[in-house]
Amino acid sequence: MSGKCKLPECPAPDLKCHLGNEDFTKCENFVSIGNEKKTVKENPSEPNKSSLEWTGEALTVEELRLISSRSSPIIIGVIGNAGAGKTTFLAMLYTLLLSGKKLDDYSFAGTKTILGWDGLYHRLKFSKGGVSFPQPTSVSSNRLYHFALRNEELQLKDVLFADASGEVFSSWSVNQNDENAENARWIYSNSNAFLLFIDCKALLENKNVAKKEVLLIARRLTDDLRNRPVIAVWSKSDKKKEVLPLIKKTLKIELENLFSNYSEIEISNFLEPGPDELVHINNLAAINWLLEKIMVPSSPDLSLKEIVSDDIFINYKAK
Amino acid sequence: MTTPILLIGKPHSGKTTFIAQLYARVDSNNSLLKLYKPVENLTPIIEAIRAIANGEEVNATPTDKGSFIRLPLQHGEERIDLDCPDYGGEQVNLIIENRNVDSKWEESIKQSMNWILFVKPTDLSTSYDLSNKTIKPEILENGDGVSEEYLMSDQSSFIELLQILLHTKGQDSHFRNSTSKLTVVITCWDELNSNATPKEELRKCLPLLLNFIEANWIEGRINILGLSSLGFTLKEKKNQQKYQEAGSENFGYIIKSDGKKTNDITELVLESLY
Numbered sequence: 001m002s003g004k005c006k007l008p009e010c011p012a013p014d015l016k017c018h019l020g021n022e023d024f025t026k027c028e029n030f031v032s033i034g035n036e037k038k039t040v041k042e043n044p045s046e047p048n049k050s051s052l053e054w055t056g057e058a059l060t061v062e063e064l065r066l067i068s069s070r071s072s073p074i075i076i077g078v079i080g081n082a083g084a085g086k087t088t089f090l091a092m093l094y095t096l097l098l099s100g101k102k103l104d105d106y107s108f109a110g111t112k113t114i115l116g117w118d119g120l121y122h123r124l125k126f127s128k129g130g131v132s133f134p135q136p137t138s139v140s141s142n143r144l145y146h147f148a149l150r151n152e153e154l155q156l157k158d159v160l161f162a163d164a165s166g167e168v169f170s171s172w173s174v175n176q177n178d179e180n181a182e183n184a185r186w187i188y189s190n191s192n193a194f195l196l197f198i199d200c201k202a203l204l205e206n207k208n209v210a211k212k213e214v215l216l217i218a219r220r221l222t223d224d225l226r227n228r229p230v231i232a233v234w235s236k237s238d239k240k241k242e243v244l245p246l247i248k249k250t251l252k253i254e255l256e257n258l259f260s261n262y263s264e265i266e267i268s269n270f271l272e273p274g275p276d277e278l279v280h281i282n283n284l285a286a287i288n289w290l291l292e293k294i295m296v297p298s299s300p301d302l303s304l305k306e307i308v309s310d311d312i313f314i315n316y317k318a319k
Numbered sequence: 320m321t322t323p324i325l326l327i328g329k330p331h332s333g334k335t336t337f338i339a340q341l342y343a344r345v346d347s348n349n350s351l352l353k354l355y356k357p358v359e360n361l362t363p364i365i366e367a368i369r370a371i372a373n374g375e376e377v378n379a380t381p382t383d384k385g386s387f388i389r390l391p392l393q394h395g396e397e398r399i400d401l402d403c404p405d406y407g408g409e410q411v412n413l414i415i416e417n418r419n420v421d422s423k424w425e426e427s428i429k430q431s432m433n434w435i436l437f438v439k440p441t442d443l444s445t446s447y448d449l450s451n452k453t454i455k456p457e458i459l460e461n462g463d464g465v466s467e468e469y470l471m472s473d474q475s476s477f478i479e480l481l482q483i484l485l486h487t488k489g490q491d492s493h494f495r496n497s498t499s500k501l502t503v504v505i506t507c508w509d510e511l512n513s514n515a516t517p518k519e520e521l522r523k524c525l526p527l528l529l530n531f532i533e534a535n536w537i538e539g540r541i542n543i544l545g546l547s548s549l550g551f552t553l554k555e556k557k558n559q560q561k562y563q564e565a566g567s568e569n570f571g572y573i574i575k576s577d578g579k580k581t582n583d584i585t586e587l588v589l590e591s592l593y
Binding site for chain 2: 049050051052055056070071092095096097098099100102107108109110111114115117118119121122124125126127128131148150154155156236238269270271272273279280
């Protein structure tokens with residue numbers, strides 16, 4: 001049946017109902033297309049049409065012009081397998097900003113997607129003794145979360161985080177032209193930099209199988225990467241110490257060999273008592289590193305180590 | 320020529336008490352300000368004026384009372400209209416929820432170069448999340464993905480309100496605002512028992528809002544103040560008596576941006592102008 005769930009975070013009908021209803025059409029939040037029309041009729045006093053040009057929700061690719069009409073936005077692709085913690089990372093990013101944490105060289109000057117961010121934050125709040133966490137991102141969605149940042153020279157920089165479902169990256173890593181991987185292809189072509197997620201919990205549980213999945217995506221990422229920066233984010237790093245040392249070591253080396261404009265960082269969503277690095281510092285540090293690399297693109301080193309000829313071109317020999 | 324000041328605040332942020340106390344003070348010729356003509360319609364605040372005169376706290380204004388109130392003030396030769404388009408505050412919530420600025424608000428926003436935003440820290444909801452509480456992951460792993468009904472957080476809601484105001488004003492987001500002055504007023508200051516400056520208090524309760532403001536206004540066009548319209552709680556009998564005998568206009572104070580206290584709350588109006 002066609003339709004959609006009233007709750008924006010629910011992946012139905014693409015995936016299972018996040019409340020666990022086997023048949024999502026039976027869920028009270030699911031609105032089939034037929035019912036939706038009826039609902040509109042029953043509520044003639046629906047709020048007036050918005051006088052604003054932005055909805056506050058995460059943007060779709062079609063809505064990108066809202067930002068691109070005023071600046072050339074920087075797009076950061078959030079890449080990784082399903083369940084690796086990509087959306088939760090974004091939720092933590094906004095949660096940290098809400099608590100007063102700052103990026104190194106940029107101040108927060110607003111966002112056109114505040115409802116999107118705030119909805120993610122809501123999912124990290126304690127309620128009824130638990131935390132609900134962001135629900136799996138729908139296969140069909142490619143959500144763009146926006147920050148307007150101001151640098152030290154007070155210039156406005158628009159940054160967008162592209163968040164798609166992990167499944168599309170898996171499909172794309174196997175077959176670049178997979179018909180279901182359109183969102184992954186869009187993110188790959190349009191992003192200025194990438195966060196590549198490595199799920200430590202998956203590495204712990206599925207060992208080499210999980211490692212191969214990461215490497216499949218990483219390999220695909222190198223295809224037409226040019227010099228775009230990549231930071232590997234070891235998510236759920238509270239579990240990293242339990243991952244087999246050989247798996248960690250070989251994965252680390254293989255990733256370093258694949259990328260040049262590259263760094264790695266460990267993050268977690270679980271605060272340890274005492275000074276915290278994994279949650280408070282590293283989440284923002286990953287973004288700081290990418291922004292620094294994007295804003296100052298590293299150029300090839302053209303200085304000459306030795307002069308062997310009068311001909312300037314001969315002096316530039318392959319390293 | 321009259322300078323309009325736009326007073327904005329969510330429901331129960333202390334607007335009515337402030338306007339009633341400001342009126343009482345101006346009316347008794349005990350301040351830097353006076354009225355340049357009688358207030359056209361005192362209905363929205365008359366109950367509050369009477370209650371305070373008797374040493375009683377002001378009943379919360381019904382949020383759906385979207386009445387407009389204007390105090391026609393004068394400072395020296397300058398005429399200043401203090402406008403509160405919606406002293407109940409519900410319309411402010413509706414602007415954010417419905418994402419719609421009606422023509423009346425649009426006109427007020429466009430006309431005024433001086434905005435006052437009331438924020439009451441003691442009314443803000445405090446929530447705990449994974450960034451400020453330690454918890455073992457095992458405890459959470461069996462979560463069912465169900466969360467409480469979504470309500471926009473206070474901080475996001477204030478930021479969106481200011482973004483909507485700036486957008487309505489036609490502010491070019493490439494630049495910081497250097498024309499409209501924003502005065503953020505931390506209300507019910509006496510309940511905070513604080514020795515900090517108002518800016519430090521704002522940083523404590525709404526840090527991202529403060530970062531947003533500082534990234535969008537030049538230094539000279541932001542002012543952050545503390546306000547206690549009553550001066551102390553009126554729940555105690557001896558305090559009520561002070562009001563009944565000395566007159567409510569003699570109480571209340573503001574904390575200036577440098578942390579210094581002044582006992583004339585009408586200075587808040589001047590602070591929002593210059």
